[in-house]
Amino acid sequence: MSAVEPTTNDTARLETFADGVMAIAITLLILEVHVPNVQGRALGSALARQWPSYAGFLVSFLTIGIIWVNHHHMFKLIARTTHAFLMLNVLFLMTICILPFPTALVADYLKNPDGRVAATAVYGAVMTAIAVMFNVVWRYAGTNHRLLVPGISDEALAKMNRNYLAGPVVYGLATVIAFVDPWVSLAIFAALAVYWLLPGTGPRAEAAGRESLGP
């Protein structure tokens, strides 16, 4: 226990709160998909025309889902919290809670050539902020093994640092690309959501490797 920043051996309530916030943010996304107000005969085509809403829901849902899975893996390696660590998690959760707003923004302006760039840039900025804060939370916990469970090698730590760093880099690049071609930018966000969904990607290998050492 450091003199300047006391730690407590309790991550359960933080995980419960984080799970709650992520569960609500992911569920609120559907509120941005609106029932079209048309003549009955035109309902089928009106539903088809609002595909940007469904696409936005899908990409944002999968992204929060993947973040939840990664948060789950990360906290298997974390044994303690500090006041600063709780506050960093609050900031991380804030970036996730913002996501329904740019998701609705992209859905509303995707078919508008003049608004598409601004909407996509805001979406990308929030996605990048989520990835940055995920890394900040992890680096705070991992630096000098500050809050970690015992038994994690420096090599495993360095590998996780590299793996997690991929997020802000590719999201940041996709956000910059939004100013050139928003469609390419959005395709990258969608592709990343699908890619990280697949088995054999992401940082869970390290997490599991640690686990085989016992709790």
Add this chain to the structure above:
Amino acid sequence: MSAVEPTTNDTARLETFADGVMAIAITLLILEVHVPNVQGRALGSALARQWPSYAGFLVSFLTIGIIWVNHHHMFKLIARTTHAFLMLNVLFLMTICILPFPTALVADYLKNPDGRVAATAVYGAVMTAIAVMFNVVWRYAGTNHRLLVPGISDEALAKMNRNYLAGPVVYGLATVIAFVDPWVSLAIFAALAVYWLLPGTGPRAEAAGRESLGP
């Protein structure tokens, strides 16, 4: 522990997250029931006229409630998770989170002869997707007893597979019927919600049978 897909002995956080998402999705349903904007004297009849909203709320609420109970039973038999299993659960939860949207769609277009078919078909498609994903989650866990607790016989497993399969089959059929007669289709969804509510239905017998063997 397989070389290609490490498992972890921890289903608690997945259950908490799933419970959170299902609790929120089920509670958001009421937001689609709107206060009528009429002269005071007409309030009673205006409330009566929007019975499709109440019916949609009721059927969707009971359906999510029954899925929660079945998810509860299923996870009594599951002892471990993998990265792929977490991701499949995220996809399963996504189908549940979508449900408030087609519920509102049916409520708004049920009295419109031209929009009724499209609305009911979308509702049925989402209900079927929920049932399909429930089976995918179960089959991934159950195949070769991959993630199951010990002590489940192959016969019990085969029986549960058959029981759970009833969901996508009847929901899929009801969805097809929507194109012929949406009222019949909706009646089937309502009847299924009531049927599974009754004691003596569903897969809980097997789950309890397992339990009597001890944890």
Add this chain to the structure above:
Amino acid sequence: MSAVEPTTNDTARLETFADGVMAIAITLLILEVHVPNVQGRALGSALARQWPSYAGFLVSFLTIGIIWVNHHHMFKLIARTTHAFLMLNVLFLMTICILPFPTALVADYLKNPDGRVAATAVYGAVMTAIAVMFNVVWRYAGTNHRLLVPGISDEALAKMNRNYLAGPVVYGLATVIAFVDPWVSLAIFAALAVYWLLPGTGPRAEAAGRESLGP
């Protein structure tokens, strides 16, 4: 363990789900309090004029809060669940989830002499349904000590039955009174929320009495 209805020694996940649903329903109530759209100078008086929204929020919030506390006390006495008990809890939670709708209804029509009766009657009907389902859940668990922890005397059980029965009776009466004078009806709902908030009321004495026997 009965042959017809197997029980499981696990109430934790039901309590988590119920807590989640009640926490969401209670928090959604604020969404029905709307920001007035007026000239700036008139904001103060516009905020004052929408006092029915605040009153509705207050009474419904306290009512759900009190139900949560009572549910909390009730589940200290419950040791097991059955499939039917889970389903009854789903129906009980449904009545709570409906509450934001009649709360908004009363807030919108309280100042309208023609709509006030219908709105108050619907509000009372939902309040009564909550109280009835609370009793149904309790009676199912308590009859023949079906799901109870050991050590509860028949006298304590009978006393709790009587205590809980007060809810549907007074709520039902207040609902009937709505057809005579909605103001009196609403005053009763408000008074009950405040009364049960006070120390020394409600069934917690029995619950605590049981607890002093040990877990």
Add this chain to the structure above:
Amino acid sequence: MSAVEPTTNDTARLETFADGVMAIAITLLILEVHVPNVQGRALGSALARQWPSYAGFLVSFLTIGIIWVNHHHMFKLIARTTHAFLMLNVLFLMTICILPFPTALVADYLKNPDGRVAATAVYGAVMTAIAVMFNVVWRYAGTNHRLLVPGISDEALAKMNRNYLAGPVVYGLATVIAFVDPWVSLAIFAALAVYWLLPGTGPRAEAAGRESLGP
């Protein structure tokens, strides 16, 4: 155990419920940030113009986040609950649940010189009510060590009382200042949110000091 007010050794379900309510209230804040409805070319500047919405979201989010962290610290010191303590927590949670309403009020009227004072005063009144109820909850638990874990000195208790008291005092002052200059008032609320986010502030030192004594 007192004769008049029985206690129970169980704070887990209260913490779960409180975490749920705070997680939902914090996540609902984003629903008050609306997608602007403009010509595409004007989207960038329309997004910039609604900065009061973002500022309100930010300050309210951080405030609830900090309250959650402090609630977390407080409950490390609380070992028991009573009926009255549960009810006081319900009232405390009610003040938090109200916050999305004045947040939207300030966002909508911040640029309106005539409405700004009333909106800021309501915002401040709710913030003050949260801080007051936080103190009421704490004082009820702490007075005569009524519900506390053993091993807390009277000096530590007195110090925490003083620390927590800072909240209602500064929030109350900032609310009074709203009638003189709402900008100064809002700047104080924002500054407090940022200040309490920083390491080395708030009551966690005492909490951690207690913990080093063992559970």
